[in-house]
Amino acid sequence: MDDFGVYAVFGVNGPPQRLLSANGSSKVRVAVPPSVRQVVLFSSGQWGERICVNAELSDAARMPITIGKLTPYNKCLSWEQWEEETWVDSVTLNVSLEGGNLSAEPELIMAVKEYTPKDTAAPPAARELHGKRKREKTIEEEEEDSNGTKTRKDDENMCPNVTTEKTTPMRKVKGQTRGIQKLFASGADATNLKRAAAETQGTVGRTPPQSAARTKSRQAKAPTHTAPPVSPSARWGQTLCPIDAQTAILIGGQGARTQFCKDPMWKLCTEDMSWVAAETLAEGPTPDARIGHTSIYDPDSRRIFVFGGSKNKKWFNDVHILDTQSWKWTMVEAQGKVPPLAYHSCSMFQGELFVLGGVFPRPNPEPDGCSDSLYIFDPRLSIWYQPIVTGDKPSPRSGHSACVMQERKIYVFGGWDTPVCYSDMYMLDLGLMEFSAVKTTGKPPSPRSWHGSAVLSDTKFLIHGGYNGNNALSDTFIFDIETNSWTEVSVPHLSVPRAGHSIITMETATHCRFLEEDADVDVNDGSGGRTLLVFGGGDNEGNFYSDLITVTVEELLGAI
Numbered sequence: 001m002d003d004f005g006v007y008a009v010f011g012v013n014g015p016p017q018r019l020l021s022a023n024g025s026s027k028v029r030v031a032v033p034p035s036v037r038q039v040v041l042f043s044s045g046q047w048g049e050r051i052c053v054n055a056e057l058s059d060a061a062r063m064p065i066t067i068g069k070l071t072p073y074n075k076c077l078s079w080e081q082w083e084e085e086t087w088v089d090s091v092t093l094n095v096s097l098e099g100g101n102l103s104a105e106p107e108l109i110m111a112v113k114e115y116t117p118k119d120t121a122a123p124p125a126a127r128e129l130h131g132k133r134k135r136e137k138t139i140e141e142e143e144e145d146s147n148g149t150k151t152r153k154d155d156e157n158m159c160p161n162v163t164t165e166k167t168t169p170m171r172k173v174k175g176q177t178r179g180i181q182k183l184f185a186s187g188a189d190a191t192n193l194k195r196a197a198a199e200t201q202g203t204v205g206r207t208p209p210q211s212a213a214r215t216k217s218r219q220a221k222a223p224t225h226t227a228p229p230v231s232p233s234a235r236w237g238q239t240l241c242p243i244d245a246q247t248a249i250l251i252g253g254q255g256a257r258t259q260f261c262k263d264p265m266w267k268l269c270t271e272d273m274s275w276v277a278a279e280t281l282a283e284g285p286t287p288d289a290r291i292g293h294t295s296i297y298d299p300d301s302r303r304i305f306v307f308g309g310s311k312n313k314k315w316f317n318d319v320h321i322l323d324t325q326s327w328k329w330t331m332v333e334a335q336g337k338v339p340p341l342a343y344h345s346c347s348m349f350q351g352e353l354f355v356l357g358g359v360f361p362r363p364n365p366e367p368d369g370c371s372d373s374l375y376i377f378d379p380r381l382s383i384w385y386q387p388i389v390t391g392d393k394p395s396p397r398s399g400h401s402a403c404v405m406q407e408r409k410i411y412v413f414g415g416w417d418t419p420v421c422y423s424d425m426y427m428l429d430l431g432l433m434e435f436s437a438v439k440t441t442g443k444p445p446s447p448r449s450w451h452g453s454a455v456l457s458d459t460k461f462l463i464h465g466g467y468n469g470n471n472a473l474s475d476t477f478i479f480d481i482e483t484n485s486w487t488e489v490s491v492p493h494l495s496v497p498r499a500g501h502s503i504i505t506m507e508t509a510t511h512c513r514f515l516e517e518d519a520d521v522d523v524n525d526g527s528g529g530r531t532l533l534v535f536g537g538g539d540n541e542g543n544f545y546s547d548l549i550t551v552t553v554e555e556l557l558g559a560i
Contacts (some may be wrong), residue, residue, distance in 0.1 A: 051099030236500030237291030284329035292342030338386030399449030452503030501537025
């Protein structure tokens with residue numbers, strides 16, 4: 001007997017209600033009562049050949065507030081009104097089943113059986129007071145350090161090493177207007193950044209205002225209330241990892257309202273530049289949602305290694321491996337010690353992971369919270385170790401880039417360590433395990449962190465965008481390791497300022513295009529060779545991106 005079912009609990013006191021059953025409709029729509037401020041969705045029973053359950057909370061205009069999936073490996077979802085600032089009284093829960101023996105019955109429209117407490121006293125007023133208490137808690141939930149300085153407990157999710165312009169949470173209250181919340185803090189008070197960083201965390205991923213562009217983006221992502229998203233949501237802090245000439249994997253990220261993306265994993269097909277939601281494609285324990293992590297592909301073992309990152313108050317030093325042949329996740333039980341890190345760099349050399357720099361979780365084990373250490377992970381032995389390194393190594397930093405050149409050198413550029421932003425270059429000789437400072441010529445990039453970098457050829461790599469302590473950047477530079485020279489290049493397709501974005505190069509046969517939620521415009525008819533792909537990021541003015549830009553490497557090298 002097939003006892004599979006999907007259930008929902010509406011409110012903290014509500015009873016579980018079955019929405020989908022093995023022999024019933026494959027789609028259901030439920031109007032959430034105004035008194036409900038929490039929804040929990042879960043499955044029970046054997047999944048069999050069923051693939052996933054798509055779940056979506058939408059507002060009165062059928063615009064999605066948040067999207068999630070139940071899978072055989074992720075059997076529960078929960079939402080709270082406090083986490084979704086656009087939650088209104090006319091919220092609808094839409095649930096649809098994919099896979100298995102789908103029923104031909106039409107969509108089922110259900111009503112919620114509300115729980116009524118025995119002692120009822122003015123429910124509307126009670127709801128208002130409850131909401132007020134919650135908002136006050138987020139503002140007043142502070143703790144004092146040894147110096148009597150107050151810090152907010154929920155600031156762990158904010159990017160380290162930057163400061164807020166306002167220390168009070170930017171919760172949206174009905175009838176109240178709000179200003180732009182920036183991806184990064186202003187650098188006007190750079191001399192006070194170190195002291196301020198000790199008091200409070202930064203505003204990375206803060207809620208942007210609901211601009212017309214954002215509204216259009218939301219409309220384009222969900223043409224109907226039952227249609228799954230066709231492309232990743234806007235985000236920053238994610239990773240984009242190529243695994244072959246036609247495929248790249250997107251993992252993690254954070255978008256508006258400091259919310260971690262409900263669609264954390266996507267597969268990009270470069271043959272037609274289409275996206276496929278991939279969180280249900282792989283078996284095994286998937287990594288927690290996170291930002292500031294690294295993902296790197298080993299072509300020999302055909303596996304993706306995901307390391308570190310942070311989520312709210314959680315900081316990670318775990319290693320997750322995705323086998324791209326079996327499409328199965330595993331979590332490594334590693335020996336040796338490596339601290340939890342975020343905004344570090346990770347490079348692959350001879351099958352090992354070279355992790356450099358990054359931010360430690362608070363409280364800091366070091367005064368500034370940034371690392372200058374090099375850790376190596378050996379997947380064959382599942383062990384971490386620190387090599388003996390000589391020479392002039394980089395100072396502690398985070399948000400820097402690292403490019404492996406000619407399979408024997410790692411070039412490290414830029415980064416951030418409060419209150420300093422760097423534009424220096426270091427090279428690690430992987431044969432000698434020796435660091436050296438690189439003396440460069442030409443016009444170098446200005447100091448920056450959270451920029452993108454990519455290898456263009458055996459002798460050249462690219463730096464684009466980033467954050468300089470005040471603003472997101474849009475300039476592009478190419479470095480030649482043979483002459484140690486910088487060249488700034490003009491790339492019209494990369495004119496939008498962005499930081500926290502992803503840049504990769506791939507062997508593709510596609511022509512150069514600019515792809516956005518509502519645009520598909522050819523800008524170059526060239527084909528063949530390698531292609532640079534840029535995805536996501538934010539502009540520090542309240543905008544987060546989900547666009548995909550492609551530029552041929554031939555065009556970039558020709559601009560030198």
